[in-house]
Structures are given as structure tokens and as C-alpha cells.
Amino acid sequence: MYINKINLENFRNYEKEEIEFDKNINIIYGDNAQGKTNILESIFICSLGKSFRTNKDKELINKEKEYAKIKMISSKEDRDINIDFEISEKKKFSINGIPIKRTSEILGKNYIVLFTPEDIMILKNDPSKRRRFLNIMISQLRPMYVHLLNQYNKTIEQRNTYLKQIKYESKPVENLNIWDEQIVKIGEKIYKYRKEFIEKINEKILDIHLKTTENKEKIKVKYISNIRK
Numbered sequence: 001m002y003i004n005k006i007n008l009e010n011f012r013n014y015e016k017e018e019i020e021f022d023k024n025i026n027i028i029y030g031d032n033a034q035g036k037t038n039i040l041e042s043i044f045i046c047s048l049g050k051s052f053r054t055n056k057d058k059e060l061i062n063k064e065k066e067y068a069k070i071k072m073i074s075s076k077e078d079r080d081i082n083i084d085f086e087i088s089e090k091k092k093f094s095i096n097g098i099p100i101k102r103t104s105e106i107l108g109k110n111y112i113v114l115f116t117p118e119d120i121m122i123l124k125n126d127p128s129k130r131r132r133f134l135n136i137m138i139s140q141l142r143p144m145y146v147h148l149l150n151q152y153n154k155t156i157e158q159r160n161t162y163l164k165q166i167k168y169e170s171k172p173v174e175n176l177n178i179w180d181e182q183i184v185k186i187g188e189k190i191y192k193y194r195k196e197f198i199e200k201i202n203e204k205i206l207d208i209h210l211k212t213t214e215n216k217e218k219i220k221v222k223y224i225s226n227i228r229k
């Protein structure tokens with residue numbers, strides 16, 4: 001898969017811009033604050049449906065404009081994929097000209113891996129950063145995974161609401177089981193997807209790391225979860 005072209009309109013500091021890419025490696029260089037990361041951000045949005053820099057979609061619109069548009073054309077297995085993104089009051093996506101109902105439908109159309117200087121925090125910071133990284137990767141490969149994540153978060157929210165009802169409305173504690181069972185069930189499925197992905201990573205990185213360290217170091221990634229079997 002490769003990205004052919006991206007058109008930006010009123011996106012961040014770009015008024016109207018067309019950027020064509022080579023099939024192989026592309027290097028984008030320039031002075032600070034010229035809009036290099038903005039280009040990467042536009043690719044990320046067309047691949048994952050949201051930005052990696054902000055949750056406030058309005059920030060994406062050029063400060064002096066009312067709307068922003070991104071058009072990305074990529075090729076996968078010799079077929080063109082057109083992703084259109086538009087944001088004014090709301091954000092809208094279409095794939096090959098057809099508007100989509102859920103943003104998650106965009107996942108898996110273009111596979112991307114983002115690695116920025118801040119991503120070193122995946123190693124340094126708390127596990128939530130590592131989970132986020134895994135979520136971004138697996139979501140692109142397994143549509144079911146996104147569904148499970150949403151279900152998991154929703155169930156946790158409902159459980160929290162019920163916890164408050166136990167406290168303030170004297171609802172029976174036993175009913176918590178309903179949520180707990182769901183959380184365990186969904187959590188286990190999520191765990192399996194993550195474990196499978198880590199195993200895949202391990203198959204790849206061992207060779208790469210051996211080469212880069214002239215056979216001196218072996219590398220292995222381990223997923224340590226709270227789930228006990």
C-alpha cells in the first residue's frame with residue numbers, strides 16, 4: 001500500500017496544497033513550524049478518523065476559515081482508495097465518494113504506523129500509553145477489536161454509574177455481577193487480540209534487532225496483563 005496524493009484545503013496552516021508522494025521513501029523537510037507534522041496529521045486523520053495531536057476537531061480548521069478538507073488517494077493491491085474528510089460544524093468522511101455512517105468504517109483502509117519523537121514515551125510512561133499504541137495498531141487490522149474496545153469502555157461507564165446508585169440510591173450490590181461478568185468476558189477477548197499482535201511483533205523484531213546489533217542482542221516484547229489464567 002502507498003499514498004499517492006494528498007490535497008489540503010484550509011487544513012491547519014495550509015490554504016490549498018497538493019502533495020504528491022513517491023511509492024518508496026518520502027522525506028519531508030523544512031524549517032520549524034512550516035507544517036511538516038501537519039501533513040503527517042492529515043494522513044493520520046484519513047487513516048484512523050481522528051488526530052493524534054488533538055481531540056478538538058475544530059483546531060484542524062485554519063484559524064481564518066470556516067471549514068477544512070482533506071483528500072487522500074492511496075493504492076492498495078492496485079486499487080485506488082479515496083478518502084475525503086470534511087469538517088465544519090461536524091466532521092464527515094467518505095470512502096470512494098460514499099459517505100460513511102461511523103468513523104470506525106475508515107479503519108483498515110490505509111495501514112499506517114506513526115512514530116514521533118514523543119512516542120519514546122511508549123517506553124517511559126505508564127501502561128496506558130502502551131495500550132493506546134496497541135489499540136491504534138490492532139484497530140487497523142481487526143475491525144472487531146474496535147467494537148470490543150467501545151463495548152468495554154461503555155460497560156465500565158455503566159458499572160461506574162451503578163456504583164454511584166449503590167451509594168446514593170441504595171441499589172443492591174449483587175447486581176454489580178452483571179457488569180463484572182461482561183467486563184471479564186470482553187476483557188478476555190481484548191487480551192487475546194493483544195497477545196496475538198505481540199506474538200506477531202516478536203516474529204518480526206527478533207531478526208531486525210539482531211541485524212542492527214550485529215547479532216549481539218536478542219529482543220522480545222512481552223505483554224503482561226492483569227488477567228490471570
Ligand SMILES: Nc1ncnc2c1ncn2[C@@H]1O[C@H](COP(=O)(O)OP(=O)(O)OP(=O)(O)O)[C@@H](O)[C@H]1O
Pocket residue numbers: 011012013014030031032033034035036037038039059060061062063064
Ligand atoms: N488551525 C490552524 N490555523 C492556522 N495555522 C495553524 C493551525 N494549527 C496550526 N497552525 C500552524 O501550523 C504550524 C505548525 O505546523 P507543524 O506542527 O506541522 O510544524 P512542523 O513543520 O512540524 O514544525 P517542527 O519542525 O517544529 O516540528 C504553525 O505555524 C502553526 O501556527
Ligand SMILES: [Mg+2]
Pocket residue numbers: 036037038
Ligand atoms: Mg513537527
